[in-house]
Amino acid sequence: MAMEPILKHGLSGWQPQQEISPSTSTTRLINIRVSALSNSSVSTTALSKAAMAEVSELTDIEKNFLEPYLPPGSTSRRGEGAGTDGAPEECSGATNAPHVDDGDLPFVTLTYASSLDSMISLAPGLRTTLSGPETKSMTHYLRIHHDAILVGVGTAIPDDPGLNSRYPGVTLDSQPRPVVVDPKMRWNVYGSKLAQLAQAGQGKAPWLIHTPREVREEPLTEWGGKRVFLATETGYPSQKSEPAERETIAWPVILKMLRREGANSVMIEGGASVISTLLSMPELVDSVIVTIAPTWLGEGGVTVSPAPKTEAGERVNAARLQQTAWRQFGADAVLCGRLQASKT
Numbered sequence: 292m293a294m295e296p297i298l299k300h301g302l303s304g305w306q307p308q309q310e311i312s313p314s315t316s317t318t319r320l321i322n323i324r325v326s327a328l329s330n331s332s333v334s335t336t337a338l339s340k341a342a343m344a345e346v347s348e349l350t351d352i353e354k355n356f357l358e359p360y361l362p363p364g365s366t367s368r369r370g371e372g373a374g375t376d377g378a379p380e381e382c383s384g385a386t387n388a389p390h391v392d393d394g395d396l397p398f399v400t401l402t403y404a405s406s407l408d409s410m411i412s413l414a415p416g417l418r419t420t421l422s423g424p425e426t427k428s429m430t431h432y433l434r435i436h437h438d439a440i441l442v443g444v445g446t447a448i449p450d451d452p453g454l455n456s457r458y459p460g461v462t463l464d465s466q467p468r469p470v471v472v473d474p475k476m477r478w479n480v481y482g483s484k485l486a487q488l489a490q491a492g493q494g495k496a497p498w499l500i501h502t503p504r505e506v507r508e509e510p511l512t513e514w515g516g517k518r519v520f521l522a523t524e525t526g527y528p529s530q531k532s533e534p535a536e537r538e539t540i541a542w543p544v545i546l547k548m549l550r551r552e553g554a555n556s557v558m559i560e561g562g563a564s565v566i567s568t569l570l571s572m573p574e575l576v577d578s579v580i581v582t583i584a585p586t587w588l589g590e591g592g593v594t595v596s597p598a599p600k601t602e603a604g605e606r607v608n609a610a611r612l613q614q615t616a617w618r619q620f621g622a623d624a625v626l627c628g629r630l631q632a633s634k635t
């Protein structure tokens with residue numbers, strides 16, 4: 292993967308960065324947080340060793356099961372040829388993902404962990420562990436097979452995710468680029484785990500997607516991260532967005548920008564609003580990989596559910612997977628498939 296470190300010009304929908312007064316309290320806060328970060332590498336390393344120990348290698352059978360749903364070429368590119376210790380799994384009939392590479396859009400995988408009541412967290416703003424150790428390892432395997440990993444700001448703020456891969460033997464080069472869609476710049480990257488990992492060389496520096504705003508030059512760019520400013524497209528569906536967050540950027544604009552920047556594959560992990568919206572856009576999504584944990588979170592949780600769909604005045608299923616394959620990973624089930632484009 293070849294990604295440019297910083298791109299300031301030449302993207303349609305981009306707005307140039309503009310200077311604001313350097314004496315704002317935000318600037319002071321940034322400086323304090325950055326100096327705190329530079330003193331934290333020892334504890335960060337210790338923490339990440341513990342975190343890495345939780346992730347173990349997949350078996351060849353598990354790799355073979357996932358392979359048809361991975362970006363084409365990603366296994367050979369990362370020295371991870373499909374395994375040989377078992378026959379490919381039954382039931383999917385899927386060949387390698389049928390991504391039509393017109394050079395415009397990246398390969399897109401939607402992946403998340405759900406309860407049996409289609410919830411992905413116990414309550415808004417509450418980070419909830421659903422995956423067991425085996426499916427957690429699968430997630431970290433999937434992460435090294437994608438160039439970028441994207442979440443919405445509704446996930447970045449409460450979860451403070453690492454969004455790196457802790458898969459055994461992973462190198463910085465094979466880490467995915469974290470991308471956070473944060474139209475109104477609500478998230479402070481400088482206090483985040485993402486920033487710590489980038490500083491410690493255990494993950495790439497994030498790219499943050501905003502709608503046009505004023506911002507001064509800042510340390511993010513020194514680590515290889517950047518802010519990308521994309522124009523909104525009023526009226527594009529964004530399910531479950533709060534009223535204050537109606538600064539919606541069309542998904543093709545986001546995805547095309549990522550492809551132009553060198554991300555040939557993007558793993559979209561959440562949260563609920565992002566996943567629910569993209570489930571209604573089969574033309575943009577190549578693979579769906581869902582972990583289903585054997586638990587019900589109960590009413591009040593955060594639900595993944597696409598917007599209702601009507602055809603010829605009648606309600607039809609909102610989305611459906613085809614070429615499905617199921618496998619048990621520990622106590623969880625993993626469902627892979629491709630979104631069906633036509634009426635279901």
Ligand SMILES: NC(=O)C1=CN([C@@H]2O[C@H](COP(=O)(O)OP(=O)(O)OC[C@H]3O[C@@H](n4cnc5c(N)ncnc54)[C@H](O)[C@@H]3O)[C@@H](O)[C@H]2O)C=CC1
Pocket residue numbers: 402403404405410411412414415416417418419421442443444445446447449450472473474475529531532533536538539540541542560561562563564565566593
């Ligand atoms: N179990 C799992 O696998 C996962 C669970 N989660 C959970 O999901 C919850 C968060 O979900 P949500 O609140 O729905 O937040 P979200 O992560 O889907 O972010 C939604 C926000 O992102 C921005 N955004 C998304 N699409 C945009 C677009 N096209 N243009 C402009 N801005 C856009 C908007 O600000 C929007 O309010 C958290 O509780 C988190 O823990 C998140 C990821 C995975």
Ligand SMILES: Nc1nc(O)c(N)c(N[C@@H]2O[C@H](COP(=O)(O)O)[C@@H](O)[C@H]2O)n1
Pocket residue numbers: 403404418419420421422426427430442446447450451452453454455560561582
């Ligand atoms: N696969 C999966 N299983 C769960 O149980 C989860 N809660 C999530 N959440 C996603 O993973 C992010 C955390 O990543 P790090 O471990 O901090 O790198 C979280 O923000 C969600 O996107 N995923």
